[in-house]
Amino acid sequence: MLATNQERAKRVLLWLLLLMLLLPAVQAKFRLIQLAPLEGNFAEQAPRAVLNWQKLRDNTYQTDLERYLETRLGFREGLIRLRNQLRFTLFKASSSPFMVIGQQGVIFQDYPIKAYLGLDTIASLQIRFRVKQFKQVQQDLAARGIPLLFIMAPNKARHLAHLLPPHLPTPRLGQSNYEVFTAEMRQQGVALLDLNSLFKAWADTARYPLFSWGGTHWNAVGAALSADTITGRVEHLLHTPLPRLRAIGLPVITDTARGMDADLSRPLNMFQSLSAYPSVYPRLGPAPARPGERRPNLLLVGDSFSWGLMFFSPFIQHSFAPESRLWYYNSTVYLPDSFEHKDPAGSEVKKLDLRQQVESRQIVLVLVSEGNLYSREFELTPRLFDLYHPQSNEDKERIREIERKFVSQQSWEAQTQPGFAERMHEQAVATYYLEQ
Amino acid sequence: MVFSSTLFLFYFLPGFLLLYYAVPTRFKNTVALLASLGFYAWGGLNFLALFLGSVLINFVLIRFMDATSERWKQRIFLIISILLNVGMLFYFKYANFFLDNASALRSYFGGPPLTWEKVVLPIGISFFTFEKLTYTIDVYRGVNKPLKSFADFLLYIMLFPKMIAGPIVRFHEIAGQLTDRTAFDTVDQKLAGLFRFVIGLAKKVLIANVLGEQADIIFATTPASLGPATAWLGAVAYTFQIYFDFSGYSDMAIGLGRMMGFQFPENFNNPYISRSITEFWQRWHITLGRWMRDYLYIPLGGNRVKPSRLYINLWTVFILSGFWHGAAWNFIAWGAYHGLFLILDRLFLLRISQRLGALSIIPTFIVTVIGWVLFRAESLAQALAYLRAMVPQAPTAATLPVPYFTPEFWTILALAAAIAFVAAWPRAERAELGLLATSHFSFRQAAGLSTVTAVLLLLAVSYVAGSSFNPFIYFRF
Numbered sequence: 001m002l003a004t005n006q007e008r009a010k011r012v013l014l015w016l017l018l019l020m021l022l023l024p025a026v027q028a029k030f031r032l033i034q035l036a037p038l039e040g041n042f043a044e045q046a047p048r049a050v051l052n053w054q055k056l057r058d059n060t061y062q063t064d065l066e067r068y069l070e071t072r073l074g075f076r077e078g079l080i081r082l083r084n085q086l087r088f089t090l091f092k093a094s095s096s097p098f099m100v101i102g103q104q105g106v107i108f109q110d111y112p113i114k115a116y117l118g119l120d121t122i123a124s125l126q127i128r129f130r131v132k133q134f135k136q137v138q139q140d141l142a143a144r145g146i147p148l149l150f151i152m153a154p155n156k157a158r159h160l161a162h163l164l165p166p167h168l169p170t171p172r173l174g175q176s177n178y179e180v181f182t183a184e185m186r187q188q189g190v191a192l193l194d195l196n197s198l199f200k201a202w203a204d205t206a207r208y209p210l211f212s213w214g215g216t217h218w219n220a221v222g223a224a225l226s227a228d229t230i231t232g233r234v235e236h237l238l239h240t241p242l243p244r245l246r247a248i249g250l251p252v253i254t255d256t257a258r259g260m261d262a263d264l265s266r267p268l269n270m271f272q273s274l275s276a277y278p279s280v281y282p283r284l285g286p287a288p289a290r291p292g293e294r295r296p297n298l299l300l301v302g303d304s305f306s307w308g309l310m311f312f313s314p315f316i317q318h319s320f321a322p323e324s325r326l327w328y329y330n331s332t333v334y335l336p337d338s339f340e341h342k343d344p345a346g347s348e349v350k351k352l353d354l355r356q357q358v359e360s361r362q363i364v365l366v367l368v369s370e371g372n373l374y375s376r377e378f379e380l381t382p383r384l385f386d387l388y389h390p391q392s393n394e395d396k397e398r399i400r401e402i403e404r405k406f407v408s409q410q411s412w413e414a415q416t417q418p419g420f421a422e423r424m425h426e427q428a429v430a431t432y433y434l435e436q
Numbered sequence: 437m438v439f440s441s442t443l444f445l446f447y448f449l450p451g452f453l454l455l456y457y458a459v460p461t462r463f464k465n466t467v468a469l470l471a472s473l474g475f476y477a478w479g480g481l482n483f484l485a486l487f488l489g490s491v492l493i494n495f496v497l498i499r500f501m502d503a504t505s506e507r508w509k510q511r512i513f514l515i516i517s518i519l520l521n522v523g524m525l526f527y528f529k530y531a532n533f534f535l536d537n538a539s540a541l542r543s544y545f546g547g548p549p550l551t552w553e554k555v556v557l558p559i560g561i562s563f564f565t566f567e568k569l570t571y572t573i574d575v576y577r578g579v580n581k582p583l584k585s586f587a588d589f590l591l592y593i594m595l596f597p598k599m600i601a602g603p604i605v606r607f608h609e610i611a612g613q614l615t616d617r618t619a620f621d622t623v624d625q626k627l628a629g630l631f632r633f634v635i636g637l638a639k640k641v642l643i644a645n646v647l648g649e650q651a652d653i654i655f656a657t658t659p660a661s662l663g664p665a666t667a668w669l670g671a672v673a674y675t676f677q678i679y680f681d682f683s684g685y686s687d688m689a690i691g692l693g694r695m696m697g698f699q700f701p702e703n704f705n706n707p708y709i710s711r712s713i714t715e716f717w718q719r720w721h722i723t724l725g726r727w728m729r730d731y732l733y734i735p736l737g738g739n740r741v742k743p744s745r746l747y748i749n750l751w752t753v754f755i756l757s758g759f760w761h762g763a764a765w766n767f768i769a770w771g772a773y774h775g776l777f778l779i780l781d782r783l784f785l786l787r788i789s790q791r792l793g794a795l796s797i798i799p800t801f802i803v804t805v806i807g808w809v810l811f812r813a814e815s816l817a818q819a820l821a822y823l824r825a826m827v828p829q830a831p832t833a834a835t836l837p838v839p840y841f842t843p844e845f846w847t848i849l850a851l852a853a854a855i856a857f858v859a860a861w862p863r864a865e866r867a868e869l870g871l872l873a874t875s876h877f878s879f880r881q882a883a884g885l886s887t888v889t890a891v892l893l894l895l896a897v898s899y900v901a902g903s904s905f906n907p908f909i910y911f912r913f
Contacts, residue, residue: 006879010623013886017630020893022450062437062478070442070901079901082894091844095902167840 027074035077040096040267046071077269085270099264105274106163107264108156109216113164115370116157118172122374124180129430131184134381138191140388144359147237150192150377151230152182153305153369154199154218156211177373193233195226196370208280214257214265216304220281221251223308227315234296234319234363241290242319248285253278259311260304284313298324299358300336301380302367310336321362330378354387395432403428437478439633439688440640440900448475449692456696461618465591468696475596476559483558488590490524494568495589498575502582510576517572525565531555533763560600562760564593566727571607573731579608588614597692601685603703604723606730610698617697624877629694631889632872636687638892641899643855644681646848647673650841655812659821666839667825668805673845674812675805676852679708682721701726706859706868711796712789713777713803724760728753747782751775761811766819770810777803797860 027033049055049064056062073079084095094101100108114120122130138148155178157164161171174180178196185192199210199218202225210222218226224245231242257265257279265274298320300306306326309315316324316336325343326334333343333352346352358364366377376382391399406424407415437444452471459467477484494517501513532555539550571592575582583589592614598605613620654662654670662670686703693700707720717725736749751772758771777785789796806823813819859865877885 007623009879010627010877010882013882014623014627014630017627017886017889017893018450018453020890021446022454024446024897025450028446056481059479059481066437066441066443069447073442073446073901076901079898083898083902086895086898087844091842091847093842093844 024074024076028069028072029074031074033075035075038077038080038269040269081269081271084268085272088268088270094268096267099268100165102160102163102165104163104213106160106213107216107268107274108160108164109264109371111371112155112216112369113157113168115176115178115373116155116161116171117169118176119169120177120371120374121172121175121180122177123427125427125430125434127177127180127184129434130376130381131181131188131190132434133385134185134377135188135190137381137384137388140384141358141364146359146361146364147191147234148364148366149233149237150185150190151302151365151367152178152192152194152196153303153367154195154210154222154226155370156216158196158370159199159203160211176370178370181373191237193230195229198226198229208251209277212257212261212279213277214274215261215263217260217263218305218308219261219279220258220308220312223312223315224282224284227309227313227319230309230365231315231319234298234365238296238363240296241293243289243293243295244287245284245313245315245318246287247282249283251283252281254281255279260308281312286318295319295321296324296362297321297360298336299327299361299364300324300367301327301330301364301378303329303369303372303378305369306367327378327380330380354383358384399425399428399432402431406431437475439685439692440637440896442900445637445897445900453695461621464617464697465588465614468595469587469591472591472594472596472599476594476599479600480559482556487558487564490520491568491590491593492586493520494572495583495586498572498582501572502575514572514576518569521565521568521572525561528555528557528561530759530763563602563604564599566604566724566731567593567607569731570604570727574607580611583611583614595693595698597689597696597698598700601682601689602721602723603686603689603700604727605700606723606727609701613698620694620697620699620875622875624875624882625697626695627877627882627885627889628874629691629696631691631885632694633688633691634889634893634896636684636689636691637896637900639680639684639687641896641903643848643852644677644679644684645899645903646844647677647852648681650845651677651812655822659818659825662822662825664826664828667822669841671805671809671812671822671826673849675708675801675808676849676856678808678811679704679856680852702872706856706865708801708804708856709797709860709865710800710804711792711794712781712786712800713774714781714786716800716804717774717778724757728757732756743782747779750778750782754778765816766810766813769816769819770807773807773810794860797857 046064046067049061049068051061055064080095087093087095088101092101094107098110100110100113102108111120134150138150141148158178182192182194182196199222203210206221206225208221210218210225212219217223228244231244235242255278258281261279268274298316300309300316306328310317310326314337316326320336324336326336327349328334331349333347333349335343366380368375368377372378403424406427410420410424437448439445448471452467456464456467456471473484476487480487497513497517497520501510501517504510504513535550535552543549571582571589574580583592592605592607592610593599595605651670651673654666654673657666659667683704690700690702701723703721703723705719705722707716710716710719733749733753736752737745738749739746741749752775754775755768755771758767758769758774761767761770781789789800792799806826809822809826810816810819813822859868874881
């Protein structure tokens, strides 16, 4: 009898274990338990696999179905959180390859760190050429009465370098793209607002931190100081006052991070939130109106730092005309009040008439962070340059000539490397325009 | 469909087991066969007809062989079967290799390169070809009578737990179980099988994958920019990765087999505690070693030939073993390298290792690590460049800093080393073998085993769900 009971009990154990294997599929089908969704850049749910003979034969149906089941797996959210929590608790490791856990639990994004350390450097010839091209575009727009201002966004890794993980290499002083670019811009007389250097100055006097511990961008304080500085600079360029915001009381200090202040910490997707540093949110309201104030029509071309000028407090909305637009990464057009609102008149930059768009503005701001310096202002500068200085046949022939010369100087082995032709072409174009 | 995929773990496996356990004994083989056909078709639908055809021809040939009493006629059927199976393997696995080399040779002498449509490798061909050959040869040798039912034969070849990457089950090891598994159809066997499966899964996803990520990064770096310390670290990481990956797969296959009532042979027995390369091959990929011994080395004359012939035979067998692992020169070099050490063992190394005692584990391990560089590299040239990087040659290379590796990597590496070497302590090895071989548990033991299984399963599954880095190394072969 005892043996039979034992057998029965062991059978129960076996079936419980098998149930563990079965439950995720049951949960995937019926969603019996509701779990909080994952945050951040996780793979989106794959579409349902379509079955047909061809797809079965070429194995795409199998791959599609596996992907579909993988992304819909029951308890996936909990399982991923379990793994992330374990890796963080045991090894202080982030399960996202794009995030780095620094000292005192401060979280950094990977590519701004590389930019700060000088691990993504661009050749100096290219930098000189790109700055020269930007300067030319700045002059072209100035001739049409439109100031173009380059705003260098601050880098959290640069300002909180003392909190980076200690194993990282020493930064290559003076060699990062930011340092070389801004030095070249100053030398060529480009209109530049370097918030990186301003943040360094403010950090010594600011009462509150300028970056959040769990975000990659400026926090509300950093954004407010930057917005005020940008507005002042625009007033200077346009010789006209703009409506401004000002502090209307003590800031709110809270343990609950808002908006972009948790854009790195939330996607860690763990059971237990990291112990957060307090976040500071200035309370702002309209400053008294000044005589002659107007709200210029702004075109802001920028990366994700742009959102901080709109959502912590409505700087763009308050100081600039309602027709103002954000060209996010020079790709998508947004109204300046929400990232939910793309421009109903056309949200794809490439489909717009560039000349008409730019020349209908009163001011153009380009907001670029260090890690995006390679992007040539998200390709805005080359497009504008081509618009105002289309290449003649003579230009093209001369560029080809230089390119041929460069190619002939390279070894056979170098010529077989991927991307060789594109590199030679870029180098020839840069050399040609620098010769002008 | 890999064992650590979502589809297998949460859909195929529980669905199959529920059905397999629910049907009466006489239908279990049918369920297992249908599941195996589905499993193979999932990844190799285009090859299914060819595969089934070759199995059918093999079955018929062996029936003819059995039907005749004249030895010379039996021999003809044997030769046809061997030619058919080896020919298929040769065509699918090695045609590209030989044509690539012929083309390179032709170009060297100024001719135009050859062009041909690349041959696609059917999944698991290396493994099931060897199993078909064991059936043929075992029946020819009179070790076993041929199976009466084609379905049983097909099940032997196709049994999904071992079809893709082994263990290579010789026909006589499983012949009886194909028709009667009642002796192993107990709840204890099933619990032990599930435990073994989960151990394998954990070895794969918790250890091998973590080490593999770093090993991949190091092997992808230009060897000239690696310092010797980093190069060694990459080689050691790969050494443990391949062990935990492949032995993990074998554990899963053996565990699945046990849950179905099959007893598959062991494939690994703590290979890194070997005191010589000879011993290593008695502990690493045991079923391949036995296959090579029984169906290649012994027919070549085995130990009963003069020493010079014996050395040639040994080397031949190991070069072929390397070639079996992959159609590339680096695999051939890997086989030749191991073959060389087996010869050196017979000449003098075994005597030295006997004197060294347990200390000989260290040089044996180092020889193995170096061998894995040949195995892991993408080409022989890359392997040689990597091996050069492992030797401190110039002061600049020696002083190249070791890049940063995460605490997770170091912890898992240390854990892997501890698990791999703990069996050097005889009590630990006995305890491990005892646990894996146990076929009866008290309730307390079963509860403990089930708890460990549940925890490891949860951990492994959380890594499976959270990680897209999940390839099985041995699917390359």
